[in-house]
Amino acid sequence: MEKRAPRLQFTDEERGDPVLKKPxxxxxxxAAKADxxxxxxxxxxxxxxxxxxxxxxxxxxxxxxxxxxxxxxPPSKLTHAVRDAPVNAALLQFHREIRQSEDDNVGVExxxxxxxxxELSVRAGQSAYRSHKLKPYRKSxxxxxxxxxxxxxxxQKKAARDDPRPSGNPLSxxxxxxxxxxxxxxxxxxxxxxxxxxxxxxxxxxxxxxAARESKRAxxxxxxxxxxxxxxxxxxxxxxxxxxxxxxxxxLLEGGLSGVVVSTYPSSDEAMLGAEAAYAxxxxxxxxxxxxxxxxxxxxxxxxxxxxxxGHDPYVLISLLTxxxxxxxxxxxxxxxxxxxxxxxxxxxxxVEVEVRYRTETDTWTDAEGNTHTDTYxxxxxxxxxxxxxxxxxLSHLPVFIMDEDKVGMxxxxxxxxxxxxxxFPASAYPNASTKKEYTDYDIPPEALKDEQxxxxxxxxxxxxGYPYVWGGSSPxxxxxxxxxxxxxxxxxxxxxxxxxxxxxxxxxxxxxAANAKPGDLxxxxxxxxxxxxxxxxxxxxxxxxxxxGDPIGYSNLNTSYWQSHLYGFGRLPAQ
Numbered sequence: 001m002e003k004r005a006p007r008l009q010f011t012d013e014e015r016g017d018p019v020l021k022k023p024x025x026x027x028x029x030x031a032a033k034a035d036x037x038x039x040x041x042x043x044x045x046x047x048x049x050x051x052x053x054x055x056x057x058x059x060x061x062x063x064x065x066x067x068x069x070x071x072x073x074p075p076s077k078l079t080h081a082v083r084d085a086p087v088n089a090a091l092l093q094f095h096r097e098i099r100q101s102e103d104d105n106v107g108v109e110x111x112x113x114x115x116x117x118x119e120l121s122v123r124a125g126q127s128a129y130r131s132h133k134l135k136p137y138r139k140s141x142x143x144x145x146x147x148x149x150x151x152x153x154x155x156q157k158k159a160a161r162d163d164p165r166p167s168g169n170p171l172s173x174x175x176x177x178x179x180x181x182x183x184x185x186x187x188x189x190x191x192x193x194x195x196x197x198x199x200x201x202x203x204x205x206x207x208x209x210x211a212a213r214e215s216k217r218a219x220x221x222x223x224x225x226x227x228x229x230x231x232x233x234x235x236x237x238x239x240x241x242x243x244x245x246x247x248x249x250x251x252l253l254e255g256g257l258s259g260v261v262v263s264t265y266p267s268s269d270e271a272m273l274g275a276e277a278a279y280a281x282x283x284x285x286x287x288x289x290x291x292x293x294x295x296x297x298x299x300x301x302x303x304x305x306x307x308x309x310x311g312h313d314p315y316v317l318i319s320l321l322t323x324x325x326x327x328x329x330x331x332x333x334x335x336x337x338x339x340x341x342x343x344x345x346x347x348x349x350x351x352v353e354v355e356v357r358y359r360t361e362t363d364t365w366t367d368a369e370g371n372t373h374t375d376t377y378x379x380x381x382x383x384x385x386x387x388x389x390x391x392x393x394x395l396s397h398l399p400v401f402i403m404d405e406d407k408v409g410m411x412x413x414x415x416x417x418x419x420x421x422x423x424x425f426p427a428s429a430y431p432n433a434s435t436k437k438e439y440t441d442y443d444i445p446p447e448a449l450k451d452e453q454x455x456x457x458x459x460x461x462x463x464x465x466g467y468p469y470v471w472g473g474s475s476p477x478x479x480x481x482x483x484x485x486x487x488x489x490x491x492x493x494x495x496x497x498x499x500x501x502x503x504x505x506x507x508x509x510x511x512x513x514a515a516n517a518k519p520g521d522l523x524x525x526x527x528x529x530x531x532x533x534x535x536x537x538x539x540x541x542x543x544x545x546x547x548x549x550g551d552p553i554g555y556s557n558l559n560t561s562y563w564q565s566h567l568y569g570f571g572r573l574p575a576q
Contacts, residue, residue: 243465265419400472439554
């Protein structure tokens with residue numbers, strides 16, 4: 001039987017914690033389902049002997065004890081195949097010999113085919129029977145696996161609650177979750193999860209006795225080899241002095257290296273370039289269809305086009321694939337994922353309109369007296385207009401829709417570092433390729449920071465300088481888009497407005513003129529992309545500067561021609 005997932009016990013304080021309430025409910029629900037699934041496994045009664053000692057007389061008696069335990073799991077299909085291999089081989093040889101002599105005898109051949117069919121039916125029946133017998137074991141294993149995931153969800157939430165520091169950036173948060181996974185797996189293997197305090201105490205006593213026994217053995221061994229251990233001890237002291245001198249550097253180096261490893265694309269160049277080429281080929285086929293649409297979809301009187309540009313950022317594609325597949329992947333493994341991403345990025349549709357139009361026709365005729373007459377009249381007919389629309393949902397918009405928070409967090413790490421491979425897609429060969437960007441910094445005048453409200457805003461906002469722009473992102477775990485960034489900052493600086501879009505943030509503000517704008521006000525822009533109303537928002541910090549989620553999050557000068565051409569206005573947040 002597979003090892004059971006632990007049934008965690010929760011304190012009243014944990015059950016009352018709003019942060020833990022939901023994961024606790026999931027873990028308890030998963031445990032109940034796992035118990036029900038285990039109860040459906042066939043049982044058998046096992047007879048055991050139990051020795052009982054009478055404390056008064058010291059007399060020992062043996063009693064029979066009947067316990068119900070799970071039946072042993074039936075052998076798998078592979079086990080049966082191995083066991084039956086000699087029989088199956090003999091049958092195959094038998095049928096082969098019959099075929100050699102049956103060519104001239106249709107009756108024998110028909111009988112032989114019937115025999116083969118019957119044997120296949122028997123084997124299929126045996127396979128179905130085994131599958132049926134294994135069903136409760138499969139269900140139990142699946143339920144135990146779900147319970148493991150639910151337990152991990154609770155433990156990871158608890159770790160984040162007890163030590164919230166890693167939530168400040170996606171890399172630290174990911175490393176914290178991986179550490180919890182390792183600890184959980186190790187504790188499960190060691191059987192450290194128990195259902196009662198008594199059992200825990202029993203395990204502790206056993207562990208103490210084992211440790212004492214091993215200590216005695218080790219002491220005896222050292223005594224027999226004392227000279228050798230003295231030499232080893234001397235070498236150890238020298239190494240300890242040397243390592244102590246470089247320990248602080250090694251810790252920094254280890255942290256830096258682990259950060260680089262986590263943020264580096266793990267797949268081979270061949271796989272990544274192949275995936276980019278395959279996606280580009282699908283885009284080329286789509287462009288060809290658009291260019292030849294009237295030839296491939298003929299039969300309409302008029303064609304009208306509303307077409308977005310075709311193209312993507314290859315770093316977005318590879319970051320998406322790596323986060324989606326949880327690390328390294330081979331080209332053959334991502335073909336379905338490429339098709340899924342392509343279908344979500346591009347939608348080519350047509351809508352046919354039918355207009356009733358009129359054409360002028362004439363009818364010439366001659367009367368009985370030989371006079372010719374011409375009649376003119378309007379004849380209605382259907383005029384077919386094919387409206388062709390190609391929508392490009394920008395590949396960088398997809399992560400927040402198709403992945404959970406953890407995967408979006410990993411995507412933001414990869415895209416912020418370009419997988420530590422800026423050479424992989426040079427801009428000369430890939431015009432749409434991202435380039436690594438350093439954020440623009442700015443020293444806010446000290447007098448502006450005397451305003452406590454503004455100081456709180458800027459303290460929170462500057463925590464995320466350099467974070468990449470992730471469309472739809474709204475927390476440090478996923479990184480931010482413009483409105484997600486501003487919503488997070490104000491909600492962690494004294495307000496409680498929830499997650500609002502750029503237009504929603506404008507709606508809660510009181511408009512102020514540019515002349516009256518002060519540090520801490522919001523600044524809004526329009527038509528930064530194809531949408532009506534407010535489309536971008538930042539936090540004004542004074543002297544014509546703002547901090548906003550560009551790519552990456554950083555400071556920007558509002559006096560540039562771009563921002564001035566899109567400036568919509570300033571707004572003041574409501575009083576706290």
